[in-house]
Amino acid sequence: MGDVNETTEFLPTTAYAVLGLLSFGEGLSGYELRQRALGSLRFFYWSPAQSQIYRELRRLEAQGFVAPQRVEQQDRPDKTVYRLTASGRSELVRWIESSPIDPPVIKHPAALRLFFGHVVSGERRHEILSNHMDNVEDVLGELEALTVGLDDDERVQLARAVSGWAVSIYRGDLRGAGAVASALDADPVSMR
Amino acid sequence: MGDVNETTEFLPTTAYAVLGLLSFGEGLSGYELRQRALGSLRFFYWSPAQSQIYRELRRLEAQGFVAPQRVEQQDRPDKTVYRLTASGRSELVRWIESSPIDPPVIKHPAALRLFFGHVVSGERRHEILSNHMDNVEDVLGELEALTVGLDDDERVQLARAVSGWAVSIYRGDLRGAGAVASALDADPVSMR
DNA sequence: GCCAGCATGTAAGGAGTTACATGATTAT
DNA sequence: ATAATCATGTAACTCCTTACATGCTGGC
Known part of the structure; x- marks a missing residue:
């Protein structure tokens, strides 16, 4: 009869990985986020499929945690970079502050x-x-x-x-x- | 234009984990398989949800890789134990022999x-x-x-x-x- | 001319999860 | 009584993957 729901809900970890990558201040496109994940997160987390990144970006934008910004490029295809919003940053902080630290899982x-x-x-x-x-x-x-x-x-x-x-x-x-x-x-x- | 499909298809890893656990000769129920996974595989792979085990058992049975056997118990609820069939064993061998050994993934x-x-x-x-x-x-x-x-x-x-x-x-x-x-x-x- | 990298997306499906349900037995 | 373990299963959902599609630019 009515769970207390003591622990607040969190987004999937992938979402926080994206927010975290944006927390360094740079605006990044979906493509660039994928590169960053491949270049670093991969070693101690995993790297999401490219389509998954775009999916998370859409969700994060809908929640107001990231804001898109069109960047025109003359040498390459234009891109949409995303920046962390203030509420996105709070959400990231909330996650790091209060989500449980589970033991590592090794897929070997x-x-x-x-x-x-x-x-x-x-x-x-x-x-x-x-x-x-x-x-x-x-x-x-x-x-x-x-x-x-x-x-x-x-x-x-x-x-x-x-x-x-x-x-x-x-x-x-x-x-x-x-x-x-x-x-x-x-x-x-x-x-x- | 018709992929060559050079690498033969494999089942999901969970299926081979189940076959592997049965390869020690014992007949095991879904419940017992879950215990084994929790007790050993968990440390270097992960442990599947209970419902996932039963799902894999159904698929493996349909493929003829495991055979069910009803065991009546007087002290506890009856159970269905599964045994590895000859073709199940070959399939396990095929997987260990020829599936690619990917680098470990650490979810940390x-x-x-x-x-x-x-x-x-x-x-x-x-x-x-x-x-x-x-x-x-x-x-x-x-x-x-x-x-x-x-x-x-x-x-x-x-x-x-x-x-x-x-x-x-x-x-x-x-x-x-x-x-x-x-x-x-x-x-x-x-x-x- | 063609391939590689940049950039974004859709469509379909699979794997895996949580939550729920049932029912027996054993221990407290 | 009731909680815990044994034992099996369904329903709903989400995450995530693969595969495909598009189009642009730069280098060979």
């Missing part, structure tokens, strides 16, 4: 497959591992590039810190993968 | 919020961090319990190895979180 294709690795050959198990380690090395390389790309501006201190955090996580992954590889060599699992 | 609520942390106070930033670190300590505790719970049976070697892998990742997270905390203390970020 390699670990999932290896967990069921008893149904395949030892060769395939090693292949999965080395394949995965290559992936993670790549990610670490891109993260490196990202950190270097950030200037020493005060406003990117947090971005830099969070990038370093992601590096720690991926390094932990790499360390664990190495341990798994050793374990598989030391004590071969028979295939069943 | 704390890092995402801190990335936009310049809009909130230093107190809230620290709160997010410590809140997150508590979460991860909890997860590590549960992973510990999981590893202890596994006997020395050969068939759980891989499960044990993968659990250890997850531990490495979460420890990397903790290490990174500590570094972020120090960085915030050393060089306070002004709120904007």
